[in-house]
Amino acid sequence: MPNTITLKKGHNKKIDYLPAIFLLAAFLCFPKGAESESLNSLAIIFVSIVLEAIPFMLVGSLVGGIIEAFVSRERLVTALPRKGWLTVCVAAGAGMVFPVCECAVVPVVRRLMGKGLPFSAAIAYLLGGPIVNPIVAASTALAYGFDWVIVGLRLSLGYGIAVAIGMLMGRLFNRTGAVKETALKENSVSCSCHHHLMEHLHNGQCLDTAPHFSMGSDEDSVSSACGCGVTGSPPVGWLNKAGAAVTHALDDFLAVGHYLVIGAFIAALAQTYVDRSSFLGFSGAPVISVALMMALAISLNLCSEADAFIAASLRGLMPFSAQMAFMLTGPMLDLKLLLMYQGVFHRRAIVGLAALILAGVFVVALGLALLNGMIQ
Amino acid sequence: MTSPGEDLKRLLHPALFAAWGGYLACLLAGGEYTAFLRPEFGLLLAVALFISICFMIAAIRWSKKVEIETSSILRAVVLLIPIWYSMATPGGMLGNQAFKKRFVGSLNGVAGPQKEYTNTSQKAEDLPDRPLLPEEIERLRNLKPRTPTILDLYNHPENFLRKRVNVTGMILRDETLKPYFEGRDTVLYRFLVTCCTADALPLSIVLESVQTAAMAKDQWVAVDGIFELRQIKGEPVPMILAPEISPIETPATTYLY
Numbered sequence: 001m002p003n004t005i006t007l008k009k010g011h012n013k014k015i016d017y018l019p020a021i022f023l024l025a026a027f028l029c030f031p032k033g034a035e036s037e038s039l040n041s042l043a044i045i046f047v048s049i050v051l052e053a054i055p056f057m058l059v060g061s062l063v064g065g066i067i068e069a070f071v072s073r074e075r076l077v078t079a080l081p082r083k084g085w086l087t088v089c090v091a092a093g094a095g096m097v098f099p100v101c102e103c104a105v106v107p108v109v110r111r112l113m114g115k116g117l118p119f120s121a122a123i124a125y126l127l128g129g130p131i132v133n134p135i136v137a138a139s140t141a142l143a144y145g146f147d148w149v150i151v152g153l154r155l156s157l158g159y160g161i162a163v164a165i166g167m168l169m170g171r172l173f174n175r176t177g178a179v180k181e182t183a184l185k186e187n188s189v190s191c192s193c194h195h196h197l198m199e200h201l202h203n204g205q206c207l208d209t210a211p212h213f214s215m216g217s218d219e220d221s222v223s224s225a226c227g228c229g230v231t232g233s234p235p236v237g238w239l240n241k242a243g244a245a246v247t248h249a250l251d252d253f254l255a256v257g258h259y260l261v262i263g264a265f266i267a268a269l270a271q272t273y274v275d276r277s278s279f280l281g282f283s284g285a286p287v288i289s290v291a292l293m294m295a296l297a298i299s300l301n302l303c304s305e306a307d308a309f310i311a312a313s314l315r316g317l318m319p320f321s322a323q324m325a326f327m328l329t330g331p332m333l334d335l336k337l338l339l340m341y342q343g344v345f346h347r348r349a350i351v352g353l354a355a356l357i358l359a360g361v362f363v364v365a366l367g368l369a370l371l372n373g374m375i376q
Numbered sequence: 377m378t379s380p381g382e383d384l385k386r387l388l389h390p391a392l393f394a395a396w397g398g399y400l401a402c403l404l405a406g407g408e409y410t411a412f413l414r415p416e417f418g419l420l421l422a423v424a425l426f427i428s429i430c431f432m433i434a435a436i437r438w439s440k441k442v443e444i445e446t447s448s449i450l451r452a453v454v455l456l457i458p459i460w461y462s463m464a465t466p467g468g469m470l471g472n473q474a475f476k477k478r479f480v481g482s483l484n485g486v487a488g489p490q491k492e493y494t495n496t497s498q499k500a501e502d503l504p505d506r507p508l509l510p511e512e513i514e515r516l517r518n519l520k521p522r523t524p525t526i527l528d529l530y531n532h533p534e535n536f537l538r539k540r541v542n543v544t545g546m547i548l549r550d551e552t553l554k555p556y557f558e559g560r561d562t563v564l565y566r567f568l569v570t571c572c573t574a575d576a577l578p579l580s581i582v583l584e585s586v587q588t589a590a591m592a593k594d595q596w597v598a599v600d601g602i603f604e605l606r607q608i609k610g611e612p613v614p615m616i617l618a619p620e621i622s623p624i625e626t627p628a629t630t631y632l633y
Binding site: 019020022023026030031037038040041043044045046047048049050051052054055056058059061062243246247249250253254257258261262264265267268271272273274275276277300301302303305306307309310313314316317 | 389396423428433437468470471472476480570
C-alpha cells in the first residue's frame, strides 16, 4: 500500500488566504482584449517578471536540492570558518564564487540552513549574494559607462550592509525564533526520512513501505540525506542521489514558487499604475530623494542585473546617493522577495530584516550624500 | 480502480510542470518570448524547460500521494496564472499607457552621449546656435535618408545631426508632453529593454510641426525628416524637423535592446 503522509492540519492555514486573494485579484484584473490598455500592460509586465525570474528560481531550487542530496551536514560545517563573524564575512562575499540572483537565493539559503549554516551567515548570503557577484558588477559597469568607482562602491557597500545585517540578525534572533521549522521539516518528510516520519505520524512505529529513490537497479537506497541531523541511510550511488536532489528541488519550488507569482503581480500593479515622474516631483532634499528611490526599488521589482540601467537613466534627475540607494535596496528587498521570505522566515524576523535593510541602506546613502556635499 | 480524488493527488504536480513545460516549449518554438524578454533569454527559458521536464518526471516517478489540502491546490493554480495571462496577450506589447507612466523626460534611458551636448559642456558649442531655415531643410530633404533606430540616434547623435533620417516607432500625441518640450505634444517612441519589459525605458524623439490627427494610438509609423538636437531647458532634446509620417506594419521586433 503506498505510503500516505498527512501534513499537520492547520500549519498552512495562514497561507490559504494569500493565494485565494491573489486568485480573486487576478480574475478581476484579467485583460479583456484591446479595451483596457492598462490591464494589457499589467498582463505583459506580470508575465515578463515571472518569465524572467522562473528560470533562476528553478535553477536555485535545483542547486538547493543538490546541496540537500550531495552535501552532508558534517562536510558543510567542516568547511565553514570556526569563528562566527568570519563565517558571516565569507558568506556575504560568496556570491563572487557562487553568483546568485535574488530569486534563486531563497531556496538555496533554505537548504543551506538545513545543513547547518548559521542563521547570521545565511542572512549575509541572502543579502550579499544578489549584489556582490561578477554579473552585477558587469551590468553596473555597463550602465555607468565603465565607471569602476561606482561599481566598487555598489559591491563594497552591498557587502558591508550584508555583513552588518547578518551579524545584527544573528544577535536579535535565534534560528528557532526566525526560521520556520515547518518549512524545513516539510522537506525532510518528503524525502521519506524514517525518523521524521516517526516523529510526525506513528510515535515510533517505523513504516516499512517508505518510498525510496531507487532508479530500478539499486535496491539499497532507502532514504535521502535530508539534513535533518539524524543519521539514517543516505541514498547510495549518484543516480539515487540525483533523484533525491530533483525531488527536494521540486518541493522547494512548490514551497516558494507561488510567492514569486504573487509578488510579480503586485510589482506589475505598481509598474502599471504608479507614475515615475511623480516620484521625481518630490526629489528635493537628499533625504527625500533617497527615500523615494528606495520606495521605487521596492515597488519596481527589477532584477539586480537590470536595476543599474534604470538608476543610470535617472542621472541628472536624482542625486548619486539616491541612485545608489536604489541599486542597494532592490536586490535585498522588494515586493516579490518580501513574499518569498514568508516561505522561510517567521513574520517577526521578516519585519526585523526589512527594517534593518531599509535603515542600513538609508544611512549609507545619506552618508554618501554628505560625503558628496563635502567634496563639492 | 482509482477515484478522481486519488488521481488528483497523484497528477496535480506532474500536470503543473507539464503545463509549464508545454508553455515554455511553445514560447521557444514560436519565438514569442521576445514579447516579454530580450532574445538572449531564450537560453534561460530552455534551461527552465529542461528543469520543468525533470520535475514532471520526478513528480510522476516518485509520487508520494501526499494528502493534498486546499492550500496545495490553490498554490498550484497560482503557478498557472501567468500562463493564463500570457494567452490573453497574444502579440501584445507595451504602448502609450506604459510610456506615460515611465516617461520622465527626453533623457530617459540612455543618458549617454547626447548628455555631452548640455548647455554647460564643451560640445554644446558645437551645436548650431540658430534653427535651420526652411530652404536649408528643403535642401537636406533632397539627400538620401539614413535609417537609424531611435537608439542609434540616442547613442550617436553626432552621426545624424542635421541629416535626413527615416526612423520607425510608435506615435503619441498627448498634452502631458508639452511641459517637457516647450509646447510640442507629439513624439515618436520605442521601448528600450535590458532584461524584460519590466525594465523597459521609453526613448522618444520629438516631432516638430506635426499633423497627426488621423493616426491611431500606438500606430507604428515611419518618420522621414531632419534630425536635430535642440536645447530645451538646458537639455539637448532629440527632434525631427519637417517630419513626413507614414503608417507601417508592426515590425517583428517591437523593442530595442
